Amino acid sequence: MPKLLKKKKIYINLVTNIFKISYLIVLLLVGINQVNAAEKVELLKTDWSFKGLFGKFDRGSLQRGYQVYTEVCASCHSMKYVSYRNLFEPGGPEFSEDQAKAIAANFEITDGPNDDGEMFTRPAKLSDKFVMPFANVKAAQAANGGAYPPDMSVLAKARSGGVNYIYSVLLGYEDAPSGVTLEDGVYYNKYMYGNNIKMSEPLSDGLVEYSDGTIASKEQMAKDVTTFLMWTAEPHLEARHKMGFKAILYLIILTILVYFSMKKIWSRIESEV
Amino acid sequence: MSDHEYVPKSKFGKWFNDRLPLLTLASHLTDYPTPKNLNYWWTFGGILTFCLITQIVTGLTLAMHYIAHADLAFESVEHIMRDVNYGWLIRYIHANGASMFFLAVYIHIFRSLFYGSYKSPREIIWIIGIIIYLLMMAAAFMGYVLPWGQMSFWGATVITNLFSAIPLVGEGIVNWLWGGYSVDNPTLTRFFTLHYLIPFLILGLVVLHIWALHVPGNNNPVGIDVKKPSKDTVPFHPYIVIKDGFALLMFMIVFAFFVFYSPNILGHADNYIEANPMVTPAHIVPEWYLLPFYAILRSVPDKLMGVVAMLSAILILVALPWLDTSKIRSAVFRPLYKQFYWILLADVLILGYVGAMPAEGLYLLIARVATAYYFIHFLMILPILGFKEKTMPLPLSITEPVLGGFPNAEIVKKKENLY
Numbered sequence: 001m002p003k004l005l006k007k008k009k010i011y012i013n014l015v016t017n018i019f020k021i022s023y024l025i026v027l028l029l030v031g032i033n034q035v036n037a038a039e040k041v042e043l044l045k046t047d048w049s050f051k052g053l054f055g056k057f058d059r060g061s062l063q064r065g066y067q068v069y070t071e072v073c074a075s076c077h078s079m080k081y082v083s084y085r086n087l088f089e090p091g092g093p094e095f096s097e098d099q100a101k102a103i104a105a106n107f108e109i110t111d112g113p114n115d116d117g118e119m120f121t122r123p124a125k126l127s128d129k130f131v132m133p134f135a136n137v138k139a140a141q142a143a144n145g146g147a148y149p150p151d152m153s154v155l156a157k158a159r160s161g162g163v164n165y166i167y168s169v170l171l172g173y174e175d176a177p178s179g180v181t182l183e184d185g186v187y188y189n190k191y192m193y194g195n196n197i198k199m200s201e202p203l204s205d206g207l208v209e210y211s212d213g214t215i216a217s218k219e220q221m222a223k224d225v226t227t228f229l230m231w232t233a234e235p236h237l238e239a240r241h242k243m244g245f246k247a248i249l250y251l252i253i254l255t256i257l258v259y260f261s262m263k264k265i266w267s268r269i270e271s272e273v
Numbered sequence: 274m275s276d277h278e279y280v281p282k283s284k285f286g287k288w289f290n291d292r293l294p295l296l297t298l299a300s301h302l303t304d305y306p307t308p309k310n311l312n313y314w315w316t317f318g319g320i321l322t323f324c325l326i327t328q329i330v331t332g333l334t335l336a337m338h339y340i341a342h343a344d345l346a347f348e349s350v351e352h353i354m355r356d357v358n359y360g361w362l363i364r365y366i367h368a369n370g371a372s373m374f375f376l377a378v379y380i381h382i383f384r385s386l387f388y389g390s391y392k393s394p395r396e397i398i399w400i401i402g403i404i405i406y407l408l409m410m411a412a413a414f415m416g417y418v419l420p421w422g423q424m425s426f427w428g429a430t431v432i433t434n435l436f437s438a439i440p441l442v443g444e445g446i447v448n449w450l451w452g453g454y455s456v457d458n459p460t461l462t463r464f465f466t467l468h469y470l471i472p473f474l475i476l477g478l479v480v481l482h483i484w485a486l487h488v489p490g491n492n493n494p495v496g497i498d499v500k501k502p503s504k505d506t507v508p509f510h511p512y513i514v515i516k517d518g519f520a521l522l523m524f525m526i527v528f529a530f531f532v533f534y535s536p537n538i539l540g541h542a543d544n545y546i547e548a549n550p551m552v553t554p555a556h557i558v559p560e561w562y563l564l565p566f567y568a569i570l571r572s573v574p575d576k577l578m579g580v581v582a583m584l585s586a587i588l589i590l591v592a593l594p595w596l597d598t599s600k601i602r603s604a605v606f607r608p609l610y611k612q613f614y615w616i617l618l619a620d621v622l623i624l625g626y627v628g629a630m631p632a633e634g635l636y637l638l639i640a641r642v643a644t645a646y647y648f649i650h651f652l653m654i655l656p657i658l659g660f661k662e663k664t665m666p667l668p669l670s671i672t673e674p675v676l677g678g679f680p681n682a683e684i685v686k687k688k689e690n691l692y
Contacts, residue, residue, distance in 0.1 A: 081355060154351065158543070158545035236355075240365075241534070243533065244533025247529050248529050251522060251525055255523060258515065262515045262516055262519050266515075266516075270672075271507075
């Protein structure tokens with residue numbers, strides 16, 4: 001019995017078995033999903049620059065996104081894990097250090113106690129975390145009709161659907177369909193879980209004025225601020241992609257070398273490897 | 274076990290070895306005769322050792338920066354992700370490492386099921402393996418609680434509440450586990466302590482697992498006893514070392530893809546929301562590797578019986594060497610068992626899928642059928658199969674199937690039909 005032929009048969013057998021099982025599973029999943037499909041809404045998508053093996057943030061978009069965040073979102077949403085220094089660090093919006101200092105200096109922060117035992121306010125420094133719009137969760141709830149505007153630091157990772165979901169919700173405001181009655185202070189959103197949202201539509205065309213001349217359409221602002229949120233959630237994304245490419249390339253080359261060494265070593269034995 | 278006694282060459286080596294025979298051990302590990310027909314499914318033992326070491330090393334590093342306190346844990350994880358040098362890398366390796374560990378252990382277990390590696394004389398290896406698997410689940414569950422996100426908190430609440438199903442003392446046990454009247458800071462600190470301890474227990478058991486393996490030696494795809502050392506075996510070094518190394522590198526490529534390109538795909542988005550005892554997530558789901566057992570738990574309407582069913586599903590494996598009555602190890606020579614093996618695998622995958630879905634309607638029905646089949650496989654099919662099944666004739670040695678030299682033509686023909 002020729003050795004190679006037999007080996008081949010084993011593989012064919014293995015492959016057919018795997019196919020049989022996958023077929024059964026796919027059949028099952030498709031069946032189940034069809035039951036569910038009617039309830040799900042397809043999220044809006046756009047071309048995110050940070051997706052893919054070489055994905056990087058678009059600096060312009062990050063800087064514009066910061067502007068949207070600080071002028072629109074930040075009046076209610078905190079970002080307590082991000083520091084002003086992050087704004088000039090590599091892989092982020094990469095403002096200049098002076099720009100980041102100037103941004104920080106716009107915010108008042110409570111510090112202390114000083115040598116007299118008194119708390120005092122001072123302009124924020126690069127090492128400070130983003131100043132929060134409300135003193136605590138209760139204050140935030142009181143000012144927002146009982147709903148707590150979630151902290152935005154890791155929001156892009158904290159929602160299934162991620163950036164597409166956030167982008168969709170920002171653009172998903174609609175008039176409630178006939179038959180749906182909304183409570184006071186509740187808005188209808190096509191993509192929000194349960195379709196009810198307590199945040200009024202935050203974006204409208206021309207709401208901010210971009211300094212780089214980009215037209216501030218609703219879609220543009222939604223894309224920019226979502227890109228910014230992806231960066232705050234994953235500040236080392238660019239470093240990760242870069243290192244990943246090198247690491248995997250290195251592993252592949254090493255694997256090939258080890259494969260040939262293995263073949264060489266096993267050639268001493270009358271056996272397949 | 275090599276037949277000849279090892280004698281170190283240098284004088285110091287001899288002096289040292291007489292007092293602590295580490296060199297004898299090293300020589301045993303190097304020469305350890307291994308069946309030469311081991312396929313790539315056998316490389317997962319080495320891969321699992323790598324996973325364990327990776328988890329321990331990254332875990333120690335994380336523990337230097339992590340703060341086990343209900344008010345600070347979530348923040349300290351974000352501190353690791355943002356401000357600790359390469360903290361994101363270490364945490365993503367650790368988090369995805371848990372998944373890779375389970376992926377490898379499931380392959381390892383199903384390899385054993387296919388080739389009958391749990392059968393005499395390897396029952397102790399198998400049972401130690403099941404204990405390791407149980408400890409892995411405990412460690413993984415408690416590790417998932419540490420970031421103190423929503424899934425951490427509610428997962429811990431659901432799982433610890435299972436103990437309340439125990440009659441009379443249930444409530445007391447749950448309060449004792451929690452260290453209070455709800456999942457809170459005392460729960461977190463004890464989970465952290467145990468999460469730190471368990472990997473070292475696993476490490477000790479791994480040593481026993483390998484020790485027990487080195488007594489009878491490896492099983493092999495043909496499943497027959499091998500004379501050692503003989504032309505059927507190769508020394509562990511360099512043959513198996515290089516092969517395990519090659520397989521490990523392939524595994525690491527997959528691992529790296531998860532770590533660098535989709536580090537959060539195996540986790541749940543809700544765990545990036547800080548734990549909030551006042552808000553229950555819409556669906557509480559465990560990590561993917563616990564889903565089949567979660568499905569079994571939920572498929573039984575009664576809470577206590579559900580817990581019993583879930584625990585039995587794991588503990589039944591301890592009895593497997595005696596439930597499987599067939600003397601033939603490898604499924605290659607068991608045409609019927611081979612079919613049932615694939616059905617069991619499909620059954621477990623289906624259980625995993627419905628475990629992730631809400632327990633209602635069609636899903637619940639599927640979960641119940643799959644749960645019933647799981648137990649039928651081990652309690653009815655396997656014991657009966659051993660008596661009823663017509664197995665294929667076994668070759669006399671490994672060299673035969675490898676070289677294709679069978680003593681009589683009929684066996685050769687039968688073997689061909691088999692593949």
